[in-house]
Amino acid sequence: MTKMWKYAALVAVLGVFSYYHGSIKKMFTIIEPDDEYEMVKKYLLNDSPLYGFNKPKIWIHTKYELNARKWRDFYSRNTYDLNQPYIHLTIRSIINHCSNDFHICLIDDETFSKLIPTWDIQLSTVAEPLKSQYRQLGLAQLLYYYGGFVVPNSFLCSQNLKPMFERGIEGGKPFVCEAINRTTSAKTRRFIPDTYFMGAKKNDPVIEEYLTYLKTRSFNGHITNVYEFLGDVEKGCIDKINHGKMNLIGGEYIGIKTVKNKPVLIEHLMEDHFLDLPENIYGIYIPDEDLLKRTKYSWFCVLTTQQLMETNNFISHQLKASLVDSVSIYRKKPENKSMISI
Numbered sequence: 001m002t003k004m005w006k007y008a009a010l011v012a013v014l015g016v017f018s019y020y021h022g023s024i025k026k027m028f029t030i031i032e033p034d035d036e037y038e039m040v041k042k043y044l045l046n047d048s049p050l051y052g053f054n055k056p057k058i059w060i061h062t063k064y065e066l067n068a069r070k071w072r073d074f075y076s077r078n079t080y081d082l083n084q085p086y087i088h089l090t091i092r093s094i095i096n097h098c099s100n101d102f103h104i105c106l107i108d109d110e111t112f113s114k115l116i117p118t119w120d121i122q123l124s125t126v127a128e129p130l131k132s133q134y135r136q137l138g139l140a141q142l143l144y145y146y147g148g149f150v151v152p153n154s155f156l157c158s159q160n161l162k163p164m165f166e167r168g169i170e171g172g173k174p175f176v177c178e179a180i181n182r183t184t185s186a187k188t189r190r191f192i193p194d195t196y197f198m199g200a201k202k203n204d205p206v207i208e209e210y211l212t213y214l215k216t217r218s219f220n221g222h223i224t225n226v227y228e229f230l231g232d233v234e235k236g237c238i239d240k241i242n243h244g245k246m247n248l249i250g251g252e253y254i255g256i257k258t259v260k261n262k263p264v265l266i267e268h269l270m271e272d273h274f275l276d277l278p279e280n281i282y283g284i285y286i287p288d289e290d291l292l293k294r295t296k297y298s299w300f301c302v303l304t305t306q307q308l309m310e311t312n313n314f315i316s317h318q319l320k321a322s323l324v325d326s327v328s329i330y331r332k333k334p335e336n337k338s339m340i341s342i
Contacts, residue, residue, distance in 0.1 A: 055338065056165060056199075057148030058102040060091060061139060063109070084301045086154075086308055086319065090286065093157040093322040099337035101162040102149070106341040112138035114342065116145065129225040130218070136195070136233075137214045143174075144211055147202035150195070154288035155254065156318055164282050165199055168247050174200035174207055176237050178251030180263045183231030190263060191251050193237035197285075206245050210236070252277070255284030266290040270297055272312045284318055 064082060082088075095104050109123040119141070121134055139150050149165050151157075168175030179194035200207045213236065217227060227233070240246035251257035256264050258276045266287055268275060277284075291297050300315070308316050309323075 056102050057146055058094065058098055058104050058161070059107060059139065059142055059148055059150045060094060060104065060153050061107050061111075061135070061150070062087070062091075062153050063135075084288070085303060085305050086286070086300065086315070087288070089305065089308070089319050089322065090154050090156045093283070094151060094155065094161075095337075095339050096322075097157045097160050098162070099339050101160060102165075102338070104339040105148075106339070107142075109135065109138075111342045112141070116141045127223075129228070130223050133214070133218050133227070137211070137218055139198075140195075140207060140211050140214055143198065143200050144203065144207045147200060147204070149199040150197065152196055152285060152288070154286040155197075155283050156286060156315070156322060157283040158318075158322065159282055161282055164249060164253060168199045168249055169201060170247060172201065173245060173247050174198070174204050175247035175249055177249040177254055178256065180251075180256055180265075181231075181234075183234060184229060185231060190261075191257065192231065192234045193241060193246075193248055194234055195237070197249065197254060206240060253280070253282050255281055266294065266297060269315050270300065270313050272317075273314065275314060284315075286315060 062082065091106070098104065112119045112121070112123070116138065119138065121138075123131055123134055126134060142148075143150060149161065149168075151161070175198070176193045176195050177197035178191045179196060181189050181192040183192065185192070195210075210233075213233075217232075237246060237248075241248050251263075252259070255277060258264060259278055260276065264275060264277075264284075269284070269286065288301075291301050300311075300313075303311065308319055310316075
């Protein structure tokens with residue numbers, strides 16, 4: 001008889017739970033992805049007082065492409081994982097130095113459709129070079145709709161980028177940074193403006209013109225790399241700079257140029273020697289594409305964090321220094337740090 005009462009009580013409890021299951025589930029359900037991105041757009045990206053008025057954004061884009069740099073197992077040799085541990089350290093350096101004064105937004109190809117109202121391109125189905133051109137378009141649209149600062153994920157940051165950003169947008173203008181010239185004009189001009197570092201305020205008219213050009217280029221039906229070869233975007237930046245519509249940050253501030261105005265190449269970064277860089281440098285741009293393409297140096301991309309710390313070359317020395325800076329930063333009084341992965 002006692003057992004029957006126990007069974008009856010158990011059935012009653014299960015019945016009550018089943019009856020109220022829907023209500024309980026609603027109370028504890030995780031926010032749906034679409035609702036989550038709407039909240040991100042509403043509160044984080046539109047200067048909500050909840051996250052601090054006028055706090056600019058740093059956009060850090062990461063490409064997840066099929067590779068065999070690290071096998072999951074013998075039968076799964078290809079993966080879409082990043083498999084570049086040094087990139088995690090460079091991203092961490094940006095977060096550590098800048099998250100008090102910027103909203104750090106970690107993004108990938110999937111982000112564009114979530115944050116850009118008219119975006120309907122599935123980049124996973126697009127081949128190169130069109131994919132890179134669409135990425136360029138997506139980053140420009142994020143900059144136009146939300147403002148902020150596009151920073152490469154392979155930039156090893158050594159100090160807060162706020163002064164650089166404020167200097168860049170002086171006069172209400174957008175800005176770009178110098179890069180080593182790899183276009184057809186390389187013989188006559190060693191350095192050239194490039195949009196790999198780019199910043200602007202929201203709804204900037206110059207960025208809108210830039211968007212119009214990118215859209216025209218991307219949707220004309222021709223799949224070609226001639227635009228990069230000729231440096232069309234770079235020439236457009238030069239024209240805007242010469243007409244006083246755009247600011248230019250010198251390459252010496254991002255580690256691509258020495259104090260003697262000589263380019264810093266991947267060969268220099270991979271050697272174990274001192275580079276004559278300016279004292280007020282904001283960090284060092286590591287040319288990640290060169291590391292992947294150059295067979296001589298591609299081994300560096302797959303080194304673990306421990307192996308990176310034990311390697312003797314200029315990049316590893318700077319990575320170690322960045323980690324030391326991180327320790328000192330965390331020992332300071334905690335402030336309002338802001339970082340989100342979208």
